Amino acid sequence: MASYLIRRLGQAAFVLLLVSFLIFMGVYAIGDPVEMLVPPDATTAEVNRAREALGLDQPILIQYGLYLKGLVQGDLGTSFVYNQPTIDLVLQRLPATVELGLTAFVFSLIIGLPLGLIAGYRAGSVTDDGIMNGSILAYSLPNFWQGLLLILLFAVQLRWLPSGGRGDTGILFGIETSLLTLDGWQHIFLPALNLALFNSAMVTRLTRAQVQQAMGSEYVRYARAKGISERRILIRHAFRNVLIPLVTVLGLELGNLLAYGIITETVFNWPGMGQLLINSINIVDRPVIVGYLLIVVAMFVVINLIVDVLYTLLDPRIRLGGNKA
Amino acid sequence: MLKVDNLVTSLHPGSRDQVDIVRSVSFSLEPGQILGVVGESGSGKSMMAYSLIDLLDRKIAITGGSIVFNGEDLSAAKQARMRELRGNRIAMIFQDPMVALNPVLTIGEQMIEAIQAHRRMSRRDAEAHAIKTLARVGIPSPESRMSAYAHEFSGGMRQRVVIAIAFLNEPDLIIADEATTALDVTIQSQILAEIQGLAEETGAAILWITHDLSLLSGFADAVMVMYAGQVIEIAPADRLFGAPRHPYTAALMRAVPVAGRTRLENLEGVPPSLADLPPGCAFAPRCPRAQPRCSQNVPPFEGDTTLGWRCFFPLEETP
Numbered sequence: 001m002a003s004y005l006i007r008r009l010g011q012a013a014f015v016l017l018l019v020s021f022l023i024f025m026g027v028y029a030i031g032d033p034v035e036m037l038v039p040p041d042a043t044t045a046e047v048n049r050a051r052e053a054l055g056l057d058q059p060i061l062i063q064y065g066l067y068l069k070g071l072v073q074g075d076l077g078t079s080f081v082y083n084q085p086t087i088d089l090v091l092q093r094l095p096a097t098v099e100l101g102l103t104a105f106v107f108s109l110i111i112g113l114p115l116g117l118i119a120g121y122r123a124g125s126v127t128d129d130g131i132m133n134g135s136i137l138a139y140s141l142p143n144f145w146q147g148l149l150l151i152l153l154f155a156v157q158l159r160w161l162p163s164g165g166r167g168d169t170g171i172l173f174g175i176e177t178s179l180l181t182l183d184g185w186q187h188i189f190l191p192a193l194n195l196a197l198f199n200s201a202m203v204t205r206l207t208r209a210q211v212q213q214a215m216g217s218e219y220v221r222y223a224r225a226k227g228i229s230e231r232r233i234l235i236r237h238a239f240r241n242v243l244i245p246l247v248t249v250l251g252l253e254l255g256n257l258l259a260y261g262i263i264t265e266t267v268f269n270w271p272g273m274g275q276l277l278i279n280s281i282n283i284v285d286r287p288v289i290v291g292y293l294l295i296v297v298a299m300f301v302v303i304n305l306i307v308d309v310l311y312t313l314l315d316p317r318i319r320l321g322g323n324k325a
Numbered sequence: 326m327l328k329v330d331n332l333v334t335s336l337h338p339g340s341r342d343q344v345d346i347v348r349s350v351s352f353s354l355e356p357g358q359i360l361g362v363v364g365e366s367g368s369g370k371s372m373m374a375y376s377l378i379d380l381l382d383r384k385i386a387i388t389g390g391s392i393v394f395n396g397e398d399l400s401a402a403k404q405a406r407m408r409e410l411r412g413n414r415i416a417m418i419f420q421d422p423m424v425a426l427n428p429v430l431t432i433g434e435q436m437i438e439a440i441q442a443h444r445r446m447s448r449r450d451a452e453a454h455a456i457k458t459l460a461r462v463g464i465p466s467p468e469s470r471m472s473a474y475a476h477e478f479s480g481g482m483r484q485r486v487v488i489a490i491a492f493l494n495e496p497d498l499i500i501a502d503e504a505t506t507a508l509d510v511t512i513q514s515q516i517l518a519e520i521q522g523l524a525e526e527t528g529a530a531i532l533w534i535t536h537d538l539s540l541l542s543g544f545a546d547a548v549m550v551m552y553a554g555q556v557i558e559i560a561p562a563d564r565l566f567g568a569p570r571h572p573y574t575a576a577l578m579r580a581v582p583v584a585g586r587t588r589l590e591n592l593e594g595v596p597p598s599l600a601d602l603p604p605g606c607a608f609a610p611r612c613p614r615a616q617p618r619c620s621q622n623v624p625p626f627e628g629d630t631t632l633g634w635r636c637f638f639p640l641e642e643t644p
Contacts, residue, residue: 218419218421218424218425219424219425219426219427221380221419222417222419222426222427223427224380224411225416225419226412226416226435226439226442226490227409227410227411227412227413227442227443228412228438228442229408229442232438232442236438237427237430240427240429241427244429315428315429316428316429316431316474316476317428317429317474317476
């Protein structure tokens, strides 16, 4: 287990290095940040002064080397535009995004798992048809449009919930969160539901397919031969086996929800990292773009590690590190 | 104790595509008796067994006859009643324990749930009972094996676990479907001997389904031979092995390797499709003794549920 974790950390460091290099070079290719920062009527001398001040007069590989040197010391650089450390900018907005992503993730499970179990168990029935057709809608309608419909219905027509923004927040373990106040819940409910819809459709379909397969398996027939109740067969025998493939996909989905809720954040005016990223790309604020994406990659690495550990808990046939049991 | 009378089981019942896969099967079983059921793949032997305990696939159903078990007609029993009986009064052993046992649940859990599905018993008592039953089928250090998973056992030990599960609730009837087919011959004979012992001890009747006729000699009390969904011969084991009456039974016996004989005789041809049966005897196209009459009329069953055959021209009874 320990050697496995060390190996995984080594792999993670390599991935982060590779990603940082690719993004660094990619952003360099987009355009010259100095052009965006100085006033249009600036003299050549002023432009050069700005370029020197930001360290952009050095060759690109030297710039990258300097960036890496800062990175290993935990310094993600300073934003060209806001003149603030990148880490501060990201951390200001990270709680809002993580909270939205996690809430959406939980919503997608609450919606998707029971529907998938029912549809899979009653495959071919009218209930199954209904659930499958509903999931196609949630799956194929554009996410932003679903968001607009939710706003129209719940905020404009029924006036039950606010149309956007983040409500009152409380402090939990030193982190701001909406989940402690009623106002916060009212604000997060619609964006989280919007973000969850696509995923809940996917969870439903995946669970259904897996349940259907498990219910036709030999161990389910054997459990029936033992006289085990259908309820226990579904929940204990089939579902335990269904969880194994499900966890892989859910891990990736959680990463997606956390990293790429940008559209939902825009539609609901949610003050998360998505807005920061889009602004930064528009003005070629390289440290923020690279820093943000590195944090996203690190999240994916951590989630995948958690998924691997969960595997060993769910499936006794799997041991970490490839050692035979 | 078990009396099956003219059982018919069909695929797509009631539709135009209805195909009878078990055709008018009758037999009876007494406590402690071992009845071997032999036949080729597709002869309907497994479907007959699944019919007895209501484990048929969705498109297959019983369409005729009766199954009387301890005085109760199972062909008319409700699903809830069948669930009460399954694993309790009638247990089943499957061919491949590797796929029958749930890979992600411990052996202990799969045993305890089988007890608690039928008896009000505390977890601790159920656990103790499970350990005792594992020891009874010859599993070494049963306490520690309770927390093991199916993949952590050898093939023979896995099958012993499944046998232990079958005997957990001391059933009246055990149905074994090719239960030793996947095992080495030495382990197979050990397990057969143990099952014989357990059946004697507990008085359980056993319905032993196999495609291997030779396995049944010295093991089964009576043998039923199935072909194309029908019983074509049934007899006490010594009588059947000594003097088979149906040409198919005789052909099966010649296809078993015997020391001292140099050539195996093989039976030409394949069994007919159940959806497209010949008009007369189903075995006629492959039968060395067939006469014109055999491909015109279906031979009736001669005899009763303990000794009988379905043939116009049975082999002579050798004295």
